[in-house]
Amino acid sequence: MSLTAARPAPTNAPFDVEAVRRDFPILTRLVHEKPGRPGKPLVYLDSAASAQKPRQVIDAMREFLETDYANVHRGVHFLSQRATDAYEAVRDKVAKFLNAPSRETIVFTRNATEAFNLVAQSFGRAFFQPGDEVVVSAMEHHANLVPWQILRTQAGIVLKIVPVLDDGSLDMDALAGLLGPRVRLVAVTHASNVLGTVNPAREITRLAHAKGIPVLFDGSQAAVHMPVDVQAIDADFYIMTGHKLYGPTGIGVLYGKKEHLDRMPPYQGGGDMIQTVTFEETTFREAPYRFEAGTPPIMEGIGLGAAIDYVTGIGMGAIQAHENRLLAHATERLSAIDGLRIIGTAPGKAAIVSFTIEGVHPHDIGTFVDRAGVAIRVGRHCAEPLMDRFGVGATARASFAMYNTEAEADALADAVKAVKEFFG
Amino acid sequence: MFDDLRDLYQEVILDHGKNPRNFGKPDEFNRHARGDNPMCGDKIAVYLLLDQDGTVRDARFDGRGCAISQASASLMTEILKGKTAAEAEALFGHFHDMCTKDDDQHGDHGHLDEEALEKLQVLSGVREFPMRVKCATLAWHTMHAAMHGEEKTSTE
Numbered sequence: 001m002s003l004t005a006a007r008p009a010p011t012n013a014p015f016d017v018e019a020v021r022r023d024f025p026i027l028t029r030l031v032h033e034k035p036g037r038p039g040k041p042l043v044y045l046d047s048a049a050s051a052q053k054p055r056q057v058i059d060a061m062r063e064f065l066e067t068d069y070a071n072v073h074r075g076v077h078f079l080s081q082r083a084t085d086a087y088e089a090v091r092d093k094v095a096k097f098l099n100a101p102s103r104e105t106i107v108f109t110r111n112a113t114e115a116f117n118l119v120a121q122s123f124g125r126a127f128f129q130p131g132d133e134v135v136v137s138a139m140e141h142h143a144n145l146v147p148w149q150i151l152r153t154q155a156g157i158v159l160k161i162v163p164v165l166d167d168g169s170l171d172m173d174a175l176a177g178l179l180g181p182r183v184r185l186v187a188v189t190h191a192s193n194v195l196g197t198v199n200p201a202r203e204i205t206r207l208a209h210a211k212g213i214p215v216l217f218d219g220s221q222a223a224v225h226m227p228v229d230v231q232a233i234d235a236d237f238y239i240m241t242g243h244k245l246y247g248p249t250g251i252g253v254l255y256g257k258k259e260h261l262d263r264m265p266p267y268q269g270g271g272d273m274i275q276t277v278t279f280e281e282t283t284f285r286e287a288p289y290r291f292e293a294g295t296p297p298i299m300e301g302i303g304l305g306a307a308i309d310y311v312t313g314i315g316m317g318a319i320q321a322h323e324n325r326l327l328a329h330a331t332e333r334l335s336a337i338d339g340l341r342i343i344g345t346a347p348g349k350a351a352i353v354s355f356t357i358e359g360v361h362p363h364d365i366g367t368f369v370d371r372a373g374v375a376i377r378v379g380r381h382c383a384e385p386l387m388d389r390f391g392v393g394a395t396a397r398a399s400f401a402m403y404n405t406e407a408e409a410d411a412l413a414d415a416v417k418a419v420k421e422f423f424g
Numbered sequence: 425m426f427d428d429l430r431d432l433y434q435e436v437i438l439d440h441g442k443n444p445r446n447f448g449k450p451d452e453f454n455r456h457a458r459g460d461n462p463m464c465g466d467k468i469a470v471y472l473l474l475d476q477d478g479t480v481r482d483a484r485f486d487g488r489g490c491a492i493s494q495a496s497a498s499l500m501t502e503i504l505k506g507k508t509a510a511e512a513e514a515l516f517g518h519f520h521d522m523c524t525k526d527d528d529q530h531g532d533h534g535h536l537d538e539e540a541l542e543k544l545q546v547l548s549g550v551r552e553f554p555m556r557v558k559c560a561t562l563a564w565h566t567m568h569a570a571m572h573g574e575e576k577t578s579t580e
Contacts, residue, residue: 362490363489364491368426372425372426380464393465422426
């Protein structure tokens, strides 16, 4: 079909960052141009918030809209079949990407946040009793905290929090200690969006499963930075999002073990998720379709498929190795700056560097480095309890992606040094 | 590297940001509110002491935030002393316009203290930085909440 007309995904050749950069049109633009003043090259270090898109993803979505678009799962006509085939093929790609055992374990959602809410409102509301416990960690994104707080109000569950150690790693002893008889779910991030910490997923499932407790992982960051194998880590649920994986916004993924999904009630009602509907009674489709009410994010699914083709063509291992080099370099450069404190130094962390500078607020750092063309995130990073844990109101965060270079890490360090000098 | 940031980060702002005036919770106050900017994590509290006829006898603040929000809060507390509640609100209206609108779009806020206006002018650079307007206005929003007996305000 015409999707193959998009430029071929790169093959598993040695990692070539310049070749990768050529695939991302936005990386050639300048920022802060003004009449009489040349712009600065964009140094995009905010991929943990949202990654930029390669031409392969942009082309795949455009070509799909131009040649094969129709609603899916409905029509008998030519385009409907084409669109359905293309969209459902992405389910297979996602399953393969996460090494899920079957396509039926992959649920499409609008984003990662919706996937958390789905598990809380379906799995949680159906199976948790008042007094039952959900264990989360102190390093969770609000997306893996607030849905459980809402469930707490609705269903009387109790939230237990695993603390974070000074280097940003999870307190595994405390986690083991929290796994009491009332715990119904452990819901923790696979990699922290603030600290970069990669949590020991297999160890967590081993501890929890020994007590018969299922485990949900927030893979929003991890799935972008490293190969993920949901069977190897024995995840019960694994959540990821398209837009951080160089794909479009508007699509997320929930992987769930079949044994869980098959007994979970629907999350939202509507078209596409039903078998038969009468005014008296409605029966629902099997998983995963039961959880996909309404017209799905079709174009976004096509984009996610193209993004997965793109990263797997390069190889998640190769991407991880490249990012680790960047992380080491950036850490070395930033650490050399007097008064700079890196928050999150756990061994084996992903390429995310949160930091503060003595005497300069992160928000000011952000405005200044932006003027040098360097885009970073500043603030609480949707992880307010974690800010409290480290005694900071906010941090500056540089997050690295496959298209970043050591020279860009240098640009960050130089800009940060200049900020520090400005504020004296 | 940062020449065009000098309009925003003027010496006065850097000074007030680094050495905020009227900083710290006072022993005596009769109006107060907490302000929160969830986007960047700034949190401040404003404490006012109003006398019988509604004149601000003392204004203080504490909390943490960026140079812009700290400087704005510091300047505000200096300006508020001796002003009536109505004058304070009018200055807030002017300040908000200054941070968000072109000069010809400003509303009529009545007669305002010239010295106060001059002082506030150093923050007018924020107009070119829409993402930073909330930093500059947080203290004023919080002052407004305190005047109206609201415990907590947010600039989101």
